[in-house]
Amino acid sequence: MIYTITFNPSLDYCIVVKDFKTGTINRTVREQIYPGGKGINVSIVLKNLGMPSTTLGFLGGFTGDEIERRLKEQKIRTDFIRVPEGMSRINVKMRSGVETEINGSGPVIGTDEMSRLYEKLALLKEGDTLVLAGSIPAGMPENVYQEILRTLEGKKIRTVVDATGALLRNVLSYHPFLVKPNHHELGALFDVKIDTKKDAAVYGEKLQQAGARNVLVSMGAKGAVLLTEDGQILEKDAPGGTLVNSVGAGDSMVAGFLAGYEKYKDYEKALWYGLCAGSASACGEGLATGAQVEKMLAEKI
Numbered sequence: 001m002i003y004t005i006t007f008n009p010s011l012d013y014c015i016v017v018k019d020f021k022t023g024t025i026n027r028t029v030r031e032q033i034y035p036g037g038k039g040i041n042v043s044i045v046l047k048n049l050g051m052p053s054t055t056l057g058f059l060g061g062f063t064g065d066e067i068e069r070r071l072k073e074q075k076i077r078t079d080f081i082r083v084p085e086g087m088s089r090i091n092v093k094m095r096s097g098v099e100t101e102i103n104g105s106g107p108v109i110g111t112d113e114m115s116r117l118y119e120k121l122a123l124l125k126e127g128d129t130l131v132l133a134g135s136i137p138a139g140m141p142e143n144v145y146q147e148i149l150r151t152l153e154g155k156k157i158r159t160v161v162d163a164t165g166a167l168l169r170n171v172l173s174y175h176p177f178l179v180k181p182n183h184h185e186l187g188a189l190f191d192v193k194i195d196t197k198k199d200a201a202v203y204g205e206k207l208q209q210a211g212a213r214n215v216l217v218s219m220g221a222k223g224a225v226l227l228t229e230d231g232q233i234l235e236k237d238a239p240g241g242t243l244v245n246s247v248g249a250g251d252s253m254v255a256g257f258l259a260g261y262e263k264y265k266d267y268e269k270a271l272w273y274g275l276c277a278g279s280a281s282a283c284g285e286g287l288a289t290g291a292q293v294e295k296m297l298a299e300k301i
C-alpha cells in the first residue's frame with residue numbers, strides 16, 4: 001500500500017484575476033477550490049492513474065472537514081488525525097499573467113496528535129511506500145521527517161521525500177528511495193543557481209552521495225534529470241504544452257514516477273511517466289486525470 005503524509009493540508013482557492021493591482025479591490029474572473037497539500041495531491045493523481053493510496057496527516061476545523069469530504073467524494077482513502085484547535089489552511093493561488101501563491105501556516109499540531117501519527121506509522125509493513133511531502137506547520141521541529149524515517153529504518157519501507165531545505169537535507173542519511181527537489185530547491189541547498197540539466201546532475205549527485213537512492217530534479221517546462229541508484233543519469237525534456245496552472249505539477253510528477261515504476265520497474269519509463277503526469281497537470285486546470293496522462297504517454301513515448 002502507498003501512504004502519503006500531508007502535515008499541512010489545504011483548500012487551494014485558485015483564482016484568475018485580470019490585471020491584478022495591489023491597494024485596491026480586484027475581482028475574480030474565475031474561481032475554483034480543490035483539496036490540496038503535496039501528499040494529498042500525490043494521492044489524487046495516483047488514484048487518477050489507477051493506484052490506490054491512503055492519505056495521512058492532520059486536519060482541523062470546517063476546512064479540514066471539507067478537505068476530507070472532497071477526498072472521499074473522489075474515493076480516496078483517508079486516515080487523518082483531527083487537531084482539537086485551529087483549522088486547516090486556505091491557500092490562495094492567483095493567476096494574473098503570472099502565478100502568485102499565498103500559503104497559510106496551518107494549525108498547531110500537539111504532541112498527542114504526533115504520537116497518534118507515529119502509532120499509525122508503526123503499522124506500515126515491508127513493501128509499503130510512504131510519501132512525505134510539503135511543508136510542516138509552524139512550531140513543528142525541522143527534524144520531524146528525519147524522525148519518521150528513523151523510526152521506519154530496517155522495515156524495508158520505500159520512502160519518498162518531496163520537501164525543501166533542512167527537511168530534505170536531514171532525511172538523506174536515512175536513504176530515501178526517492179527525493180524530488182525542483183532545480184531552485186536543489187540550488188538553494190548548495191547556495192548556487194541551477195539552470196542547466198548538467199548542473200542539476202552535478203548537484204543531484206551530491207544528494208546521492210549524502211544517502212538518497214534516486215534523485216529526481218524537476219525543472220518545470222525544461223523537464224527533469226533522474227539520477228538512479230544503479231548509476232544512470234537520465235535527462236529528458238518535458239512533453240510540450242501550454243502552461244495553464246502549475247500548482248501540483250511536482251506532486252503529479254512524483255505520483256507519475258511511482259505509478260510508472262510500479263508498472264514497469266524501469267527508471268527510464270518511470271521518469272517519462274512522471275514527466276507526462278507533471279506536464280498534464282501543468283497544462284490543464286486542476287490535477288492530471290488518467291486520460292490526460294495516457295494521452296501524453298501515447299503521443300510522445
Ligand SMILES: Nc1ncnc2c1ncn2[C@@H]1O[C@H](COP(=O)(O)OP(=O)(O)OP(=O)(O)O)[C@@H](O)[C@H]1O
Nearest residue numbers: 182218219220221223243248249250275278279282
Ligand atoms: N510550463 C510547463 N510546461 C510543461 N510541463 C511543465 C511545466 N511546468 C511544469 N511542468 C511539468 O511538471 C514537472 C514538475 O514541474 P516543476 O519542476 O515545476 O515542479 P515543482 O516546482 O515541484 O512544482 P510545483 O511546486 O508547482 O508543484 C516538470 O518536470 C514538467 O514535466
Ligand SMILES: O=P(O)(O)OC[C@@]1(O)O[C@H](CO)[C@@H](O)[C@@H]1O
Nearest residue numbers: 010036037038091103134135248
Ligand atoms: O506550503 P507547502 O506545504 O509547501 O505547499 C502547499 C501547496 O502549495 O503545495 C501544493 C502544490 O504542490 C498545493 O496543493 C498546496 O497549496
